[in-house]
Structures are given as C-alpha cells and as structure tokens.
Amino acid sequence: MSISQISVFLENKSGSLSEFSGVLSDNNINIQAMSVAETSEFGIVRLITDDTYDAATVLKDAGYIARITPVTCATIEDRPGSLHEIISVLNKSGIDVDYMYAFLGGRKENHAHIILKTEDDKKTDAVLKSAGIELLED
Amino acid sequence: MGAYFQEEIECASAGKIKQMQDERLAAQVKHVWDNVPFYRKKLEEAGIKPEDIKGRDDLHKLPFTTKADLRDNYPDKLVAVPLDDCVRIQSTSGTTGKRVVAYYTKEDIDLWEDCCARAIVAVGGSKKDVCQVSYGYGLFTGGPGLNGGSHKVGCLTVPTSSGNTDRQIMFINDLKTTILCCTPSYAAYLGESMKEMGMKPDEIPLKAGIFGAEAWSEEMRNDIQKTLGIKAYDIYGLTELSGPGVAFECSEQKGMHVNEDHFIAEVVDPETGEPLPDGEKGELIFTSITKKAFPLLRYRTRDICILSHEKCGCGRTHVKMTKPLGRTDDMLIIRGVNVFPSQIETVLLKEGYQANYQIIVDRVNNTDTLDVHVEMTPEVFTDNVGEISRRQNELVAALRSMLGIKANVTLVAPKSIIRSEGKAVRVIDNRKI
Known part of the structure; x- marks a missing residue:
C-alpha cells in the first residue's frame, strides 16, 4: 500500500544541493515531494518522483548513493x-x-x-x- | 658554558669518544653474537664474525635492524641477557602489529636515567629545581625516563603524568615548578590555559621546559617561550633504544647532542643504505653500545635528520642532530602518538566502510588535530539520520581505541576524495613544522 521514496546522501556543504537538483533537472526528473534532513556534516534528501526507478538510476549513474524506502x-x-x-x-x-x-x-x-x-x-x-x-x- | 651532569664524558675529546665507541661497539657485537640467535644468524649471513668489528670504522659492515625485525621477534627474542636479569619493560604506543617491548637491566635503566639527567642539567637544572614530569607514566618511556633523570639531578620531582590540566597548573603555582617536561603541544596548551586564567609569563614560576616525543617548529618554540616565559628545549629518543635522552638540546638551542658514549649515530641514504657525511640529509641510524638487555645494531629510525660535528658553544663535544625533518615511511606523529594510515584503514574496513578515506592533520592553537574523511557507502547509508550518526559515533570510538587519540570523522560524498593518478591522496598534513 505504500509508495516509494528515494533517499540520497548529500554532504552538508555549499553547492551540493544545487549540484543535486541540477542532475534531476538535466534528466527531466519531476519532483512531487521533497524534504531535507540535515546534520552539521551531512544531509539526507528524500524525494517522491513520478518514476522512482528512473530517478534512482539517474542518481546512481551520477555517483550518488540512493536508497529506496517504502x-x-x-x-x-x-x-x-x-x-x-x-x-x-x-x-x-x-x-x-x-x-x-x-x-x-x-x-x-x-x-x-x-x-x-x-x-x-x-x-x-x-x-x-x-x-x-x-x-x-x- | 653551563653546568654538566657528567662533564668528563659530555665534553670528552673526539679521540676519547672514538676510543669509547670502538671498545663498546666491539664488545656489543660480541655480546649479541653470543646471546641472540637472531643477530648471530644475521651476521653470519652477512659473512661477519665479531672479530671483524674492531671499532666504529667497521660499523658500516654490520647489517641494519628494522622495526619489522623487532616485531618478528616479539616479545623477548632479541633479549641478550637472562630474563632474570631484566627488571623492567617499556613499550611503544601500541600500534597494531607494531608494538615493541623493550627490556632493561638495572644498569640499562641507570644509564638511561643518566642520559635524561644530562638533558635536565643542560637546560639549567640542579637540585634547587622543581621538575614536573607531565609526560605519561606507564608503558610510555616519557614519564619514567625524565622521572629517573630528575631524581639523579636531585630536583624535587613532581610526577603529575599527563592530563588534568587544572591540577598541572595548580602544582606549577603551588610547588613553584621551575622545569616542565611534556610534549610541546601540551606545553602550548598549558600556556594558553594559563593565559586564559590571567597569568602573565613573569608570574609563572617555570624557567625551562624539556619538550619531546613529537615534531615542533621554531615558531612553536617561540610561542611557548613567550606564553610561559621560559626557555624551551627539545629532547629526542625512542623506546627501542631506551626512551627520551638519546639526544638532547643544550643552551644553544641549535640541535640535539647525541649521547655518544651510549649510542652511535649515523645518517644513511634511505634508498641505498650508504652512509652519508655530516651536513647531508638522510635516515638516522642508531647502534646502542652500552645497552645489555635489548641491544640494537644499526637500527633504522625512519627519521630524516642531519648530523653535525661542529664545535658547540655549550662546551659539549658530542655530535649534534637536527630535529627530525621528516619520515621515510608514512608514519604520522600526532599529539606525540605514532599513527599509521594503515591502522585507520583497518578500522574503517572493520566498521563496514570502504578504504576510501583521507587523513587531514593540522595544528590549531598549537595542538594537533586529526580529521578522517570517509566516503559514504551504499552499505552504510540508510534513510535514518540517527542510525548514520550512531554508526559514525561507533567509528569514532573504534578509531580512538585503535589509535589512542581522538579522531574526528566526517562522512563525505562517494568519490569526493581527491585521487591523483588513480591513487587516493591519503594524508594531508597541514601542520607547518
């Protein structure tokens, strides 16, 4: 009954979120919902997209660590x-x-x-x- | 010219020193040949008999001894006297697989303490002084060595050991400590702490400090001298050879005199092993010529140094070595503790991370900092911030337990660690030493 969410590891440093959103933009990934949980050093970006598999593949190819969570x-x-x-x-x-x-x-x-x-x-x-x-x- | 602890030795003529070294070296080679199968085999393989080594001029014929040899012969296979005659051991800071146990007879300890006493007298110490030993006591040689030297000089000895800064400062003030022995970074830290407490340099009773076990720069020396209102002196040693006091700085503050009646120093080309002349930079090699329990022939220290026989203003005649200018291996000395990148790698792999890491060493307010950047891996990553932090804390604890000092851990993005020609740059040392 659940939906799939993609969680991605980001460093908490200037520019890393912009780089990340750039990858999604360049690959025409549409974000339906998103949240960012951060510590002083790193963050976890959580995304709901139209096509979870597609988004996860794109992110993996771009070198991100992503995990799909129900x-x-x-x-x-x-x-x-x-x-x-x-x-x-x-x-x-x-x-x-x-x-x-x-x-x-x-x-x-x-x-x-x-x-x-x-x-x-x-x-x-x-x-x-x-x-x-x-x-x-x- | 100041006072000496053993003037007839410390200021002996070059001829007298050579004669001492010749006799003692020949006797030492015979001693290990007779008592240590490892050395006998090594000499036999090199085609050398004890009678071939008549003195210092034959030293280059002897094979080197390495840290690996010491490790292979753990714990006591290099001991050259019956264990009944040994009265103590000391040990290196315990890097996995590289721990060395050094054995001492009563006489070995006596001679070691003489070396430390020379260092204390060389900085102006006498029985009128109060000498606070803030090096660690225990397996580490710093505390016990200086403690023994201080007794020999007749100083009132304050065995505070390391740590507990408030108590250190209390004793310095209440007991009017005049000589402080510790690592330079701890001396700097004490200085900063006293400054914060509003103590002015001329109100601090200290007059001199003997600071060793880690590399430090002239800038750091100037800082410490200014904040504590003292003269700061360097001291050099290795557990393998005895401990602190293998070499020590005199009033000139320009290099350390090697105690040549106990140790023969050489500098060699680290690649070829060929001896290098005075003034040339190379690997420092020591042969202990008086040590009975744990003698070492041509031990490779891995420290890069320069030797000098130039006449010294203090009147001592023993050869001087520069402070170590680097290492021939990848060992780092951080807050006085030996750290190998391989140890950090072992912990990372054990904790489920990959060997993609970078070690960043810096010196902030005269204290070494150790940061380990570790790339996040799909195996460790979860959707749960708390879980990641928990594993990160476990890693910090595991590193502390392995290294004996605290390392800060930062999790970084995959493939973010700079790789040059396919090989990751493992260590960035930003300290200006």
Whole structure:
C-alpha cells in the first residue's frame, strides 16, 4: 500500500544541493515531494518522483548513493484539523512517527498528502485504512 | 658554558669518544653474537664474525635492524641477557602489529636515567629545581625516563603524568615548578590555559621546559617561550633504544647532542643504505653500545635528520642532530602518538566502510588535530539520520581505541576524495613544522 521514496546522501556543504537538483533537472526528473534532513556534516534528501526507478538510476549513474524506502502516503483534506485526525489514530495504535513531510496540490485537488515513515509501514497502512483514511500507492 | 651532569664524558675529546665507541661497539657485537640467535644468524649471513668489528670504522659492515625485525621477534627474542636479569619493560604506543617491548637491566635503566639527567642539567637544572614530569607514566618511556633523570639531578620531582590540566597548573603555582617536561603541544596548551586564567609569563614560576616525543617548529618554540616565559628545549629518543635522552638540546638551542658514549649515530641514504657525511640529509641510524638487555645494531629510525660535528658553544663535544625533518615511511606523529594510515584503514574496513578515506592533520592553537574523511557507502547509508550518526559515533570510538587519540570523522560524498593518478591522496598534513 505504500509508495516509494528515494533517499540520497548529500554532504552538508555549499553547492551540493544545487549540484543535486541540477542532475534531476538535466534528466527531466519531476519532483512531487521533497524534504531535507540535515546534520552539521551531512544531509539526507528524500524525494517522491513520478518514476522512482528512473530517478534512482539517474542518481546512481551520477555517483550518488540512493536508497529506496517504502513510506506511507495519506491523503487528507486541505482544512484545519485533518492532520490531527491521522496523527491521533497512529498515536492510539502506539505507532511512532520517525519523520514526516507534506505537500499540497498533488494528485488530488483540495487535498494534501502526508508522507509518513514509521517503524512498521504495513501496520501503519492497515491502521490508517481501517480508520477510513485514503492512502496513495505507486 | 653551563653546568654538566657528567662533564668528563659530555665534553670528552673526539679521540676519547672514538676510543669509547670502538671498545663498546666491539664488545656489543660480541655480546649479541653470543646471546641472540637472531643477530648471530644475521651476521653470519652477512659473512661477519665479531672479530671483524674492531671499532666504529667497521660499523658500516654490520647489517641494519628494522622495526619489522623487532616485531618478528616479539616479545623477548632479541633479549641478550637472562630474563632474570631484566627488571623492567617499556613499550611503544601500541600500534597494531607494531608494538615493541623493550627490556632493561638495572644498569640499562641507570644509564638511561643518566642520559635524561644530562638533558635536565643542560637546560639549567640542579637540585634547587622543581621538575614536573607531565609526560605519561606507564608503558610510555616519557614519564619514567625524565622521572629517573630528575631524581639523579636531585630536583624535587613532581610526577603529575599527563592530563588534568587544572591540577598541572595548580602544582606549577603551588610547588613553584621551575622545569616542565611534556610534549610541546601540551606545553602550548598549558600556556594558553594559563593565559586564559590571567597569568602573565613573569608570574609563572617555570624557567625551562624539556619538550619531546613529537615534531615542533621554531615558531612553536617561540610561542611557548613567550606564553610561559621560559626557555624551551627539545629532547629526542625512542623506546627501542631506551626512551627520551638519546639526544638532547643544550643552551644553544641549535640541535640535539647525541649521547655518544651510549649510542652511535649515523645518517644513511634511505634508498641505498650508504652512509652519508655530516651536513647531508638522510635516515638516522642508531647502534646502542652500552645497552645489555635489548641491544640494537644499526637500527633504522625512519627519521630524516642531519648530523653535525661542529664545535658547540655549550662546551659539549658530542655530535649534534637536527630535529627530525621528516619520515621515510608514512608514519604520522600526532599529539606525540605514532599513527599509521594503515591502522585507520583497518578500522574503517572493520566498521563496514570502504578504504576510501583521507587523513587531514593540522595544528590549531598549537595542538594537533586529526580529521578522517570517509566516503559514504551504499552499505552504510540508510534513510535514518540517527542510525548514520550512531554508526559514525561507533567509528569514532573504534578509531580512538585503535589509535589512542581522538579522531574526528566526517562522512563525505562517494568519490569526493581527491585521487591523483588513480591513487587516493591519503594524508594531508597541514601542520607547518
């Protein structure tokens, strides 16, 4: 039920993000969602793209280390309170969120997509689904 | 001209020194021939009998001894006296597979301490002085050697060992320490710390320092002299030969006198092994001619040096060596500790990284820094920042445990480490020594 996310290792130094986005641009990779997690030395860029396999191949050829991780993508209404609905469902089921990010204007109008990484993506999918929350899949 | 610890030896004529060396070398070759199968075999292979070595002029006929020989004969196969006659061991800083255990008889320790005592007197030390030994005590020779020398001179000896800077400074002030013995980088660190505490150079009781176990520049000497308000002197030694005091600096502060009654120094071409004349740069070779338990014939130090027999203003006649100007191998000396790139590589591979790394050594505020840049690998990379950091911390701990000093680890992008002609540049040493 999950979707594929590409995680890429970047050095935390001036120019490395620009170089990275250049590679995606040059190869016509369209980014649907993206987040950057950083430490003082390195960063992990997380991407959702149209074609995960294509993007991963391009990045690998350009010398990047990339890893494909399954993540949950919940679709929620673009209104106050809708995020809390899914987070409280997870909380009640004892599921901790490792990280999450969101994007608007994705595959469904007037909705937002929440990308969630938890310890157990199968359980997360099941819990959200039974609470009536719409999930995206590849 | 100042005072000497053993004037008749330290200021002996060139003829007297040669006579001493001739007799002692001949006796030493006989001693190892009789007692160490390794040396006997080596001499036999070279077609040499003890009676062929009549003195210093025959020295070049003897084969070299290398660190590998010492390693192969670990721990005690080179010991030339019954183990019952040995009273102590010291050991090198413990680089994997390269640890050397040096054995001492009572007499060996006595003569070693004489050498250290000469160094202390040469910097103006006497029984009126308080000598704080802030070199490590234990297997490392720094602490025990200077401690023994200080006793012989009759100084009040303060065996603080290394570390605990606040306590070091407290003793310097409370006991009115006049002579400090430690690594130059630690001396610089103590100086900076005292400066931060608001102590002015003329308020610090110290008058002289004996700083060795790592390379240091004239700039660093000037800095230390200024912040501590002292004269700073160099000292040289190797555990394999005894420890500190193989050579020491005098009041002239221009090179170190080799204790020639105990060690014969040579400089050779590191490629061909041919002896080089005074003034030429080459690998420093030592033969210990008085050591009974652990004698070494023509030991290759891997240090690059120049020897000089020029007359010295201090009145001592023993040959002088420059401070080591480099190494013939890839060994780095960082904060007084010997570090080989191969050790770092071993740890990286064990921790699941690849051998794509770069070692960057620098000196910041007179203290050596060690940074290891490691390329991220697909095997180590995960989507989890915490997991990567955890593995990074494990690597730092493993390096510390292997090297004995802290290394900072930076994870860098794959293939980002500069490779020249296909070979990675492993070491960048930015220290200006």
